[in-house]
Amino acid sequence: MNPDFWRIQVREKPLFPDILWSKPERKSAAGRLAIIGGNARGFAAVAAAFSVATKVGAGEIKIILPEILKKTLPVAIKDQFRDVIFAPNNPSGGFAKEAIHELNAAADFANLILFIGDSGQNSETAALLENFLRENSKSKVIITRDAVDLVKNAAEMVLQRENTHLVVSLSQLQKLFREVYYPRVITFSQGAKQIAETLHKFTITYPVAITLWHAGSLFVAKSGQVISQKFDQPLRVWSGEVATREAIWHMWQTDVAKAVATSWAEISKNNSLA
8 A cells, every 4th residue: 555645647547637638728828938958069859848848738938059059050940949049158068157147038938947958067057057046946947857967066955946846867866865965865776665755755855846767657756745657668758858748737737746747647648749
């Protein structure tokens, strides 16, 4: 028998069917999303996130890329994005500290900001993200893929931030635990019950929301409540697709855990959306 704080969603039986069938019908009511990422070596994750967000049904989408990509971005991609903003870059090709103005503007525009990654592992870009999260504490953000590694050194601030949602690998979560000296250990050998118990206790300690894929299951935890679902397509997690879907549903539904579980149910209901 599972503890009261842990619910398991079955693919064929969504926990929140009323939410699943209540997607906004009007574009004006479907939310404003900002997708931030990319560096001199590429923007594939940003392009993929834009495609998924469009198919799932985001109302408006702004893309923010480093300025170094402005000359190399194909015209067809620029036309596809429709609303792309180029922010100052540093010599390594990632976002420079001066990009804070564009990021702050995105916070003013968006209902939610998705840091999709591919931003490079540059210390200046890391400092930029830390500065942004401090200055915009009320902005809802999802941070995933290698963008999680960029904010690792500011783990205490990030985890204490009420409006942060991290979509992480288990190894990334282990690093965050170590950064804040969290006393409970999380390992690859643990089963679903142990993982759920750890996420339960961790999200009671910290107000952050966590999505984790481990051993064939997705978990989401917020305020001590945990939901899981069997999920055998980890590449859809590592590509950023799962995080993007979660971002869209979070714009439509204020309860993070319910929104995330519903986004998983939609994947199961209609895989052709991928």
